[in-house]
Amino acid sequence: MTDTASNTALVDIQSISFQYPSGKQALDDVSFQLQSGQFHALLGLNGAGKSTLFALISRLFRLQQGDILLNGQSLKVAPSKVLGSMGMVFQQSTLDLDLSVSENLHYHASLHGMSRSRRQERIDVELTRLDMNDARHKKVRALNGGHRRRVEIARALMHQPSLLLLDEATVGLDPATRQSINTHVRELCEERNVAVLWATHLIEEIHPRDKVALLHKSKLLAFDHAEAICQTAGQQSLVNAFSTLTGTEARS
Amino acid sequence: MNISAWWQAFFGILKRELLRFVHQRTRFISSLVRPFIWLAVFAAGFRAALGISIIEPYDTYITYQVYIAPGLVAMVLLFNAMQSSLSMVYDREMGSMRVLLMSPLPRWYLLLCKLTASALVSIPQAYAFLAIAWWFDVQPPAIGYLWLAPVLLVCGMVLGALGLFISSFIKQLENFAGVMNFVIFPMFFLSSALYPLWRMLESSDWLYWLCSVNPFTFCVELIRFSLYNQWNGEAATVVTGCLIGFIALAVWAFDPQRGASR
Incomplete structure (x- = not known):
C-alpha cells in the first residue's frame, strides 16, 4: 500500500476486521482513507469482503475491531452523525x-x-x-x-451526504447503462465534492486516475491510483495487475 | 437531530404503511371478510350450543355473537400484526429494510415507529368490522367505541412487537407462512376469544392454564372491557408488560451484531 494516511481524509477506515459467526473471516485488518471529491473504487472478486465492508460502514453490521471515522466522527461513538453524512446504493435494489x-x-x-x-x-x-x-x-x-x-x-x-457508497450498483445492467451510471456518479463527485466509494468486480469501470482499494480474500492488497498499482505490479493494464497481485483473473 | 426530525421520520414510516395498505385493497377486504365469516357463520351455528351466562363486563345474558365480537376485533389486530411482520420479512428479503436501518435515528425508535404505524393502520379495520357487527346486534355503548381506540393501539403494538420478534428469526418468506400457523392459530384458539375461560376449565386444566398465560387472552379481555366501558386492571397490566417485553425483544432481535438486519 503506497498511499499514506492524510489529515484531510474525509473517511478514515482504521484496521477493520470482521468475522462471521460461522467463523469465516470476511475482513482482516483493512485500513484506507477516502478524500472528498474523489472517485474511489473498491475492487475485488465476489466474496472478497466488499459487501461486508459496506455493511460495516453503513452500520448494518456492528464493528468488531477497528473504527471508521467520517469527518473525524467515530462510527462507534457518534453513529447518528456518521450515518447522516452518508448515502448508499445497495447491490440489490431497495426501492x-x-x-x-x-x-x-x-x-x-x-x-x-x-x-x-x-x-x-x-x-x-x-x-x-x-x-x-x-x-x-x-x-x-x-x-x-x-x-x-x-x-x-x-x-x-x-x-x-459527503460520502456516497455504491455496492456493485451496475450489476445486471447492460453495458451502455453501466457506462452512463458510472459517468453520472463521476460528475456528482466533481460537482458536489462528494467522496465516492464504488465497489465493483468489473475493471472496465475503473479509470487510471481513480483511487483503487484492492480487496482479496478479506485483505487489502493495495490502495493507490490505478496507474500506480499497475506500475507496482509491473503491468500495463489493471486487469493484468489484478491477476498478478491476486493470482486470479478479474472480469473486464 | 431535533424533535422535528423524529416526527418527520415517524410520519414518513406511517405514510409508507398507509400507502402500502391502500395499495393492497385485498388486504383490507380479507381483514374484514375473515372475522365476518366467524361472526355470521360460526357464531350463528354455535349460538345454540354455546350459551353464555352473565359474566363481566356484560350485565345481562348475551348472544354468542356479542361474546365473540371483541375476540374477532383482536383477530383483526392479530392478522394485521402478522401481516406487518410478513412485510418486514419481505422488506428484509428485498433489501428495503436497510433503508430504514440506515437512518441516523436510533434503531429502537425506528422499530417503535414501525410498530406504532402498523397498529394505527389496523385501527380503522377494527372499527370497520365493528360497524358490520352492529348489524348482528353487537351494539356496545357509544362511549365504548371511544375507549376502544387507545386499547386497539396498545394491543396492536403488543401483537406487532411479537410478530416483529418472530420475523427476525425467519430467513425466507416461505418459512413465515408456517410460523403464522404455529403462532396465529394457537394464540387465537387458546384464548378467551371464542369461549369464556371457565368453559375451558371445565374440560381441561392444562388447556385452561395455557389460555390463562396467553397474552392474546389479555388483549381480548382488555378490548372486551373497554368496549363495554369498563376497566380491567389485570389485563391492562399484563398487556402493558407484554408491550415493554416484546418491544425489548424485537429491538434485541434487530441488533446488527445478530445479523438480522442483513
Whole structure:
C-alpha cells in the first residue's frame, strides 16, 4: 500500500476486521482513507469482503475491531452523525416497487428527518438533474433497471451526504447503462465534492486516475491510483495487475 | 437531530404503511371478510350450543355473537400484526429494510415507529368490522367505541412487537407462512376469544392454564372491557408488560451484531 494516511481524509477506515459467526473471516485488518471529491473504487472478486465492508460502514453490521471515522466522527461513538453524512446504493435494489418515485424519495428523506418543504425542494433538484421529472408519479415497478438505479442514486443524495457508497450498483445492467451510471456518479463527485466509494468486480469501470482499494480474500492488497498499482505490479493494464497481485483473473 | 426530525421520520414510516395498505385493497377486504365469516357463520351455528351466562363486563345474558365480537376485533389486530411482520420479512428479503436501518435515528425508535404505524393502520379495520357487527346486534355503548381506540393501539403494538420478534428469526418468506400457523392459530384458539375461560376449565386444566398465560387472552379481555366501558386492571397490566417485553425483544432481535438486519 503506497498511499499514506492524510489529515484531510474525509473517511478514515482504521484496521477493520470482521468475522462471521460461522467463523469465516470476511475482513482482516483493512485500513484506507477516502478524500472528498474523489472517485474511489473498491475492487475485488465476489466474496472478497466488499459487501461486508459496506455493511460495516453503513452500520448494518456492528464493528468488531477497528473504527471508521467520517469527518473525524467515530462510527462507534457518534453513529447518528456518521450515518447522516452518508448515502448508499445497495447491490440489490431497495426501492419499494409499489410506491412511486416521489413516494420512495419522500420516505427516505423523512427517515433523515427532513421537513416536507425541504424534501420537496430536494426531490425537484434531484429529479430535474436526472431528467426524470415526468416519472415522479410513476410506480418504481414501471421503471427499467437503469432508471431504478438512477432513482436509488438520487435517493442516496437526498440528504446531501459527503460520502456516497455504491455496492456493485451496475450489476445486471447492460453495458451502455453501466457506462452512463458510472459517468453520472463521476460528475456528482466533481460537482458536489462528494467522496465516492464504488465497489465493483468489473475493471472496465475503473479509470487510471481513480483511487483503487484492492480487496482479496478479506485483505487489502493495495490502495493507490490505478496507474500506480499497475506500475507496482509491473503491468500495463489493471486487469493484468489484478491477476498478478491476486493470482486470479478479474472480469473486464 | 431535533424533535422535528423524529416526527418527520415517524410520519414518513406511517405514510409508507398507509400507502402500502391502500395499495393492497385485498388486504383490507380479507381483514374484514375473515372475522365476518366467524361472526355470521360460526357464531350463528354455535349460538345454540354455546350459551353464555352473565359474566363481566356484560350485565345481562348475551348472544354468542356479542361474546365473540371483541375476540374477532383482536383477530383483526392479530392478522394485521402478522401481516406487518410478513412485510418486514419481505422488506428484509428485498433489501428495503436497510433503508430504514440506515437512518441516523436510533434503531429502537425506528422499530417503535414501525410498530406504532402498523397498529394505527389496523385501527380503522377494527372499527370497520365493528360497524358490520352492529348489524348482528353487537351494539356496545357509544362511549365504548371511544375507549376502544387507545386499547386497539396498545394491543396492536403488543401483537406487532411479537410478530416483529418472530420475523427476525425467519430467513425466507416461505418459512413465515408456517410460523403464522404455529403462532396465529394457537394464540387465537387458546384464548378467551371464542369461549369464556371457565368453559375451558371445565374440560381441561392444562388447556385452561395455557389460555390463562396467553397474552392474546389479555388483549381480548382488555378490548372486551373497554368496549363495554369498563376497566380491567389485570389485563391492562399484563398487556402493558407484554408491550415493554416484546418491544425489548424485537429491538434485541434487530441488533446488527445478530445479523438480522442483513
